Amino acid sequence: MQKYRKFLVLLALSATALAVSGCGASESTAAKTADTSATSMQADQEPSDMIFLDNTMYYDAGRTVFTQPDHTDGTIQSITAGGQKPARNEEASFDCQGAPYCILADGAAAVLTDEASGTYELFLADDTVEFQGVFKKKKELSDDTLKWLNFYYSLSESDRNALSMIPSEFAGQIPSGSTAVNETAVSGTSYxxxxxxxxxxxxxxxxxxxxxxxxxxxxxxxxxxxxxxxxxxxxxxxxxxxxxxxxxxxxxxxxxxxxxxxxxxxxxxxxxxxxxxxxxxxxxxx
Incomplete structure (x- = not known):
């Protein structure tokens, strides 16, 4: 029923949608191709916040985790100087030494950035995307899906919540309570x-x-x-x-x-x- 212009793709039985930007560097060539090729889903600028775990670089996704972690896998042991990229395991590029972290999935991790509120920041490897707590590799998704979710996560939280759709590539995998599931009016009928x-x-x-x-x-x-x-x-x-x-x-x-x-x-x-x-x-x- 819903129609979308440009980045928004009509969801039908064969439609695809939704994935997230993984963060990471964009050199000038990659930046030029980002609008036409969903294989480059890096942000326009490399984020300052990175962590290196299990020989993998993770980039700050710019949002907190969808589901609160129920375990930890270690703590950040060292911080790089001058915003340099981490090069050792359990090293970060920002001030979080001693902070617990956990591996959420292959290519996804979380770091406790606010102990008082229990806030975990989401970090993704550059080959991994996330939607509503579901993690996938970019190679598993279509170009339209990657482009759509790159746009989706550029929206404000309220605008993201206004989208009542689940992409076919994530159908049946979204945790209960997801804001992506259609909600109805008080009368019980969706407008x-x-x-x-x-x-x-x-x-x-x-x-x-x-x-x-x-x-x-x-x-x-x-x-x-x-x-x-x-x-x-x-x-x-x-x-x-x-x-x-x-x-x-x-x-x-x-x-x-x-x-x-x-x-x-x-x-x-x-x-x-x-x-x-x-x-x-x-x-x-x-």
Missing amino acids: PEALTQEELDATEALAQYYFTEEVTSFEGVDQIYPADSSDPQYHNSGIEDDYGPGNIIIYRVLTNLDRRDGNPFRYISIARKSKSDDWKIINSGF
Whole structure:
């Protein structure tokens, strides 16, 4: 039911999706090919935080672990000087000497970075990706999947949570409680699933028209997807909250203008009083 532009890929039986960037260095040549080849999923700049364990370099994934580790495999024994790469086992490039670490999977590790809160930072080898606590090797995934998740993890946490999809390559493997699983409204009916594909097509076309033709300053749509039922915008008192499932849909939209200016996804709310009425835009903003 969900349609995605550019990096967003329509999930169907044969569709693929989701993987994560492993961090790591990008030289100028790799950076140029990153947009066209998912085999290079390194960040634009090499992260400062690295650890060397079992003769493998791990890079900070930029997020905490999905599931709290229940064991430790050792502690960080030494720290490199001047931001140099670690070269010895149990060595890190940042101040974490004595911190416990654990191996989560082949190519994935975690380091306790905040003892008071029990926070573990996720580290990945450059050939490994992660989605919702599931680890895979990049070679196991399609280029579209790698590109999509590279984009997925560039989103804010709230925008990631608004995506109600599980990629086919991760289907049936996501731990219970994952935010990637479709959530429903209080009524028990999912807002996106309450509409037919024809209704979704019509409302998305209206959103596309608004950002492309009606307000030309937005310069068109770069990415668009239906907001999940858990999105609080559906319960905006006096506006969206007046409409129930089947008569409202909210899209998260990244316009070309916002992408260039570094702005977050905005929303556009489209609703109707009843199934016999026309769809209308009732609200839009950040």
